Structure formats: C-alpha cells, structure tokens
Amino acid sequence: xxxxxxxxxxxxxxxxxxxxxxxxxxxxxxxxxxxxxxxxxxxxxxxxxxxxxxxxxxxxxxxxxxxxxxxxxxxxxxxxxxxxxxxxxxxxxxxxxxxxxxxxxxxxxxxxxxxxxxxxxxxxxxxxx
Numbered sequence: 001x002x003x004x005x006x007x008x009x010x011x012x013x014x015x016x017x018x019x020x021x022x023x024x025x026x027x028x029x030x031x032x033x034x035x036x037x038x039x040x041x042x043x044x045x046x047x048x049x050x051x052x053x054x055x056x057x058x059x060x061x062x063x064x065x066x067x068x069x070x071x072x073x074x075x076x077x078x079x080x081x082x083x084x085x086x087x088x089x090x091x092x093x094x095x096x097x098x099x100x101x102x103x104x105x106x107x108x109x110x111x112x113x114x115x116x117x118x119x120x121x122x123x124x125x126x127x128x129x
Contacts, residue, residue, distance in 0.1 A: 010045060013079065013108050019050040020079060022057075022111060025128075031058065032124045034091035039063045045115060049079075056126065057115035060101060064090075068116070073097045080112065081105035088122045098122035 007026030013019070025044040030037060041062040047055045060068075066089070073085040082104035088095040098119045102112045 010111055011109065015079075018079060020047065022047045022109075025056070028129045029056070029058070030127045030129070031118070032127070033067075033088060033095070033118075033122055034093045034124060036091045037064070038067050038088070038090055045111070047112075047117075055117050057112055057117045060114050060116050063116060068099060069094075071097055075100070077102070079106070080109045086116070088118065095119070095122035 007024045009021060009023055011020065011022035013021070023046045025046055027044075028040065028042050029044040030040045032038065039058055039062045041058055043059050043062070045057040047057060049055075068086040069089050071085045071087055075083045075085075077083065081102045083100040083102050084104070085097045086099040086101070088098045098121060099116050101116045102109060103114075105113050
C-alpha cells in the first residue's frame with residue numbers, strides 16, 4: 001500500500017529517538033479485499049513511524065458487518081500499546097490475524113482505539129477519491 005500525501009497532523013510523538021506521526025488522510029478511502037469492498041470512509045488516518053512503512057488506520061465502525069472475526073492473538077507495541085487481532089473473512093477466504101486494533105492503547109495514542117489496520121496480504125487495493 002503506497003502512502004498518500006498526508007493532511008493535518010493528529011499525533012506528533014517524538015520520544016527517546018522514536019518519531020511517530022499520525023495524519024488525517026482528508027479524502028474518501030475505499031478498501032477492497034478478495035474482490036469485495038470492505039469499507040469506505042472519510043476518516044482514515046495515516047501513521048508514519050521512523051524505520052517502518054506507513055500504515056493506514058480505518059474507523060472500525062466503517063468496516064463492513066461480519067468480515068472481522070475476533071481472535072485470541074495479541075501483541076504489544078512499546079509505543080502504541082496492546083493490540084487485539086481479527087481474522088478478515090471476505091468472499092469465501094479467511095485472512096488469519098490480518099487486522100489489528102489498539103483498543104487498549106497507551107495514552108499518547110488514544111485516537112487509534114476505535115481504528116483498525118490491515119496487513120498488506122489481506123488488502124487487494126485501496127482507492128482514494
């Protein structure tokens with residue numbers, strides 16, 4: 001997923017040599033997986049973290065009903081917090097643990113709590129309008 005030029009900064013986190021910035025995308029974004037539109041939103045965020053590729057985050061409420069299946073998988077990011085995972089089930093295919101959400105984020109990243117992100121392997125394409 002190539003990064004779009006970002007809009008207004010939401011988070012500007014710089015601590016201990018780590019820089020993480022979150023921007024409002026500011027355009028309508030539609031995400032497709034396995035030939036199916038799984039979300040359209042005007043509220044996408046773009047997270048840029050020093051040393052990592054950019055990641056889009058999307059409001060959980062804008063994801064199509066029934067495509068996210070909670071799993072027991074959990075991870076911890078030392079900067080953003082505790083992430084829970086979902087399988088993405090779409091068009092007869094299941095992408096295991098391919099969606100994450102920092103629903104238990106640290107205080108600096110509360111804006112991400114109601115947002116999800118997708119591994120590239122689960123997303124066919126992202127369109128901007």
